[in-house]
Amino acid sequence: MPVYEYKCSTCERVFELQQKISDPPLTICSECGSTVKKLVSASAFHLKGGGWYADGYSSGSSKEAGSSESKTLPVACAGDCKTCPASS
Structure with a gap:
């Protein structure tokens, strides 16, 4: 109630x-x-956890972040090494 x-x-x-x-x-x-x-x-309703927005139902930035074209750096890379795909 x-x-x-x-x-x-x-x-x-x-x-x-x-x-x-x-x-x-x-x-x-x-x-x-x-x-x-x-x-x-104020409502006592709280969204917690990954939620629906993490699955690609929101607009804009989450679709771009999940695409295969985004350049991600290895953990130890700063982006200035010659073997890193982000430096090219």
Whole structure:
């Protein structure tokens, strides 16, 4: 069930309430009996890990980075050696 955040217009108390999506929004403050307003708060949704964007679904730079034409340097190379493909 989602958690909704409310703020009282009189006592300015901010509180959270766990409600079903189908439940009507709260209108009365339980502390002072005044009206409350539903707040828009930050989501608890986080993208973690490799995600879809690492698989080539995003635009631009990830497609270029994954192409075979990109020049990658060996770990010990600085790009100035004669055997490195990046120096040519």
